[in-house]
Amino acid sequence: MGTFKIEGGHKLKGSIQPQGAKNEALQILCAVLLTPELITINNIPDIVDVNKLIELLKKLGVKIEKLKKGTYTFKADEVNLKYLESEQFKIDGRGLRGSIMIVGPLLARFGKGYIPKPGGDKIGRRRLDTHFEGLIKLGAKFGYSKEEQFYGVEAKKLKGTYMLLEEASVTGTANILMAAVLAEGQTTIYNAACEPYLQQLCKMLNRMGAKISGVGSNMLIIDGVENLGGTDHTMLPDMIEIGSWIGLAAMTKSELTITNVSWNDLGVIPETFRKLGITVERRGDDIYIPAHTDGYEIQSFIDGSILTIADAPWPGFTPDLLSIILVVATQARGSVLIHQKMFESRLFFVDKLIDMGAKIILCDPHRATVIGHDYKSTLKATTMTSPDIRAGVSLLIAALSAKGTSTIQNIEQIDRGYENIDERLRAIGAKIERL
Numbered sequence: 001m002g003t004f005k006i007e008g009g010h011k012l013k014g015s016i017q018p019q020g021a022k023n024e025a026l027q028i029l030c031a032v033l034l035t036p037e038l039i040t041i042n043n044i045p046d047i048v049d050v051n052k053l054i055e056l057l058k059k060l061g062v063k064i065e066k067l068k069k070g071t072y073t074f075k076a077d078e079v080n081l082k083y084l085e086s087e088q089f090k091i092d093g094r095g096l097r098g099s100i101m102i103v104g105p106l107l108a109r110f111g112k113g114y115i116p117k118p119g120g121d122k123i124g125r126r127r128l129d130t131h132f133e134g135l136i137k138l139g140a141k142f143g144y145s146k147e148e149q150f151y152g153v154e155a156k157k158l159k160g161t162y163m164l165l166e167e168a169s170v171t172g173t174a175n176i177l178m179a180a181v182l183a184e185g186q187t188t189i190y191n192a193a194c195e196p197y198l199q200q201l202c203k204m205l206n207r208m209g210a211k212i213s214g215v216g217s218n219m220l221i222i223d224g225v226e227n228l229g230g231t232d233h234t235m236l237p238d239m240i241e242i243g244s245w246i247g248l249a250a251m252t253k254s255e256l257t258i259t260n261v262s263w264n265d266l267g268v269i270p271e272t273f274r275k276l277g278i279t280v281e282r283r284g285d286d287i288y289i290p291a292h293t294d295g296y297e298i299q300s301f302i303d304g305s306i307l308t309i310a311d312a313p314w315p316g317f318t319p320d321l322l323s324i325i326l327v328v329a330t331q332a333r334g335s336v337l338i339h340q341k342m343f344e345s346r347l348f349f350v351d352k353l354i355d356m357g358a359k360i361i362l363c364d365p366h367r368a369t370v371i372g373h374d375y376k377s378t379l380k381a382t383t384m385t386s387p388d389i390r391a392g393v394s395l396l397i398a399a400l401s402a403k404g405t406s407t408i409q410n411i412e413q414i415d416r417g418y419e420n421i422d423e424r425l426r427a428i429g430a431k432i433e434r435l
Contacts, residue, residue, distance in 0.1 A: 002409075002434065003408065003411060003435040004414075004422065004432055004433070005405065005432070006396065006400055006405065006406045006431065007404075007405050008379075008381060008404060008431075009378070009403050009404075010430065010431055012248070012252055012429040012430055013256070014256065014428040015257040015258070015428075016245055016257075016258055017237075017258075018238050018258065018261060019043075019238050019418070020236070021045070021236045021237060021240075022050060023170070023197050023240075024197035024200050025044055025045060026050065026053060026171075027171070027174045027197060027198070027201045028041060028201060028233060029041070029074075030098070030104075030105055031105060031208075032057065033060070033106055033109065034076075034109055034205075035109075035227070035228040036076060036077035037075070037228075037229045039231055040073050041072055041074065041235065042071045042232070042233065042234040042235065043235040043237075044070050046070070046419045047415065047419050048416040049416045052095060053096060053098055056092050056102070057076075057102075059089070060102075061078050062076045062079065063075040063077070063078070079106075079110065090148065091116075093116045100115055100171060100175065101171055104174070104176060104178035104179035108181065108182035108183065109182060111155055113154075115150075116148070116149060117149035117150070128151070130166055130172030130176075131169070131175045132151065134163055135153050135179055137163045138155070138160070138179055138180060139159045139183075140155040141154050157184055158179055158184065159185055160224055161187060162188045162190070163176070164191055165192065168191050168194075168313040170193040170197070170198055172193070174193075176189060177220060178205070180222040180224065181212065181228065182225065182226075184224050185223075185224055186222065186224070187222040187224065188219065189220045189222070192214075192217075192219060193313060195314040196239070196314070200235065203215065207231040208229050209225055209227070211223035236262050239266055241418065243273070243320075243321040245258045246258070246270075246289060247273070247324040247394075250289065250292055250296060250328050250331075251331060251397050251400070251401040252401050253291050254428075255290055255291040256288075257289075258286060258289070259285075261285060261287050267314065268316070270282075272309060272317050272321075275298070276328055276332055276336070277295075277296030277297040277333070278292065278296050279292070279296075295331070295375055297334055298334035298372065300334075306337055306369075307334075307337070308336070308337040309325055309336060310338075310341055311340060311341055312341070319340065319343060322338055323347075326350065326353075326370060327353065328397075330353060330372060330379065330398070331373050334372055335369060335372065337367060337370075338368045340368075344365045347365060348365070349394065353398060355382050356398060357373075357377060358373070359372075378402060379401060380402060381402045381403060381404030382402075384399070386411055386413040389416050392414040393417075393418060396414065396421075396432075400430055
């Protein structure tokens with residue numbers, strides 16, 4: 001188990017470029033299974049979860065070539081369907097939650113798709129019902145082995161239909177969408193997720209010859225086509241990483257520039273940080289964060305009541321950044337209620353922040369009230385364990401702002417979502433060592 005050793009209390013300075021988007025990569029990579037033709041993908045992040053999916057595609061028989069850092073070609077003209085029924089696949093597929101999105105493309109193109117119950121973050125129940133209910137509506141026959149926790153769908157030919165999703169699941173929408181593009185007739189997906197990364201998938205599929213309208217809305221209409229061709233695709237920067245660097249700059253009173261952020265795809269993220277009193281300045285397609293030497297003050301609602309920041313499906317505030325917001329609030333002037341609606345275990349890491357001296361009241365599994373220190377009392381260094389990707393980075397930000405030397409164990413969780421994070425932080429002045 002890897003460990004970070006962090007000497008906190010140092011100001012950082014310089015610029016940092018966000019990696020390619022993890023959550024987009026997991027969708028886009030699965031889409032290469034929809035065609036036998038060559039697909040080139042740029043700005044792929046070099047992170048554990050993405051590399052695991054690339055290895056899974058290789059074992060499925062996809063021909064993969066790395067052209068340069070972040071750029072790969074994929075050619076799925078000789079897919080090995082026997083691998084799907086092997087014991088090795090049950091092990092490989094279980095290690096990555098994003099592997100669920102190979103099911104839709106495989107079902108659409110080859111008439112069958114299988115997946116073991118996937119892993120991922122320990123942040124509460126994350127149901128797969130939306131995925132399989134959508135595929136069943138397209139005409140698939142569903143099977144599940146309770147003993148092996150192994151799912152399967154099969155269909156001779158998918159047929160378009162109307163469906164209203166129970167939840168606006170991003171991965172569920174992506175899976176159903178990738179199946180529907182090769183289905184016979186028209187499919188309407190209402191209450192579809194509409195995140196920028198899902199929009200990117202739609203745009204890529206349309207370039208491959210799909211007919212998808214309503215991109216960016218919560219109603220997607222797909223006219224099925226016979227087959228899809230190759231394309232080139234460049235992924236967006238990772239909005240979660242961008243939010244992480246905004247929080248890092250504020251907490252460490254550092255002057256930072258975050259470059260090439262694709263401002264138009266950030267939604268409410270900049271404004272949400274501004275509600276905490278953080279200056280988020282647009283300079284071209286960069287974000288400039290000045291050193292907050294006098295701290296930052298949390299706004300109240302218009303009627304004077306305490307600010308509440310809650311997560312919601314896009315275009316609401318992404319749940320992946322709530323843990324960053326919570327950490328940043330520990331040194332603000334004022335108080336804020338953090339309401340994590342979408343996952344029930346994501347706030348349990350606050351006990352580590354309380355150990356560091358933060359004033360946090362965990363109201364229940366979904367809500368925490370943070371009373372900011374206004375830097376009158378700095379966080380104290382401690383030894384912590386990273387429970388998931390986002391909480392891990394939040395604890396890392398806390399450690400970089402704290403007085404003394406902290407250690408964070410189980411950093412493999414952080415590596416799942418952040419590319420060479422220690423090297424990139426050292427480049428802007430952080431005292432961080434990988435043990």
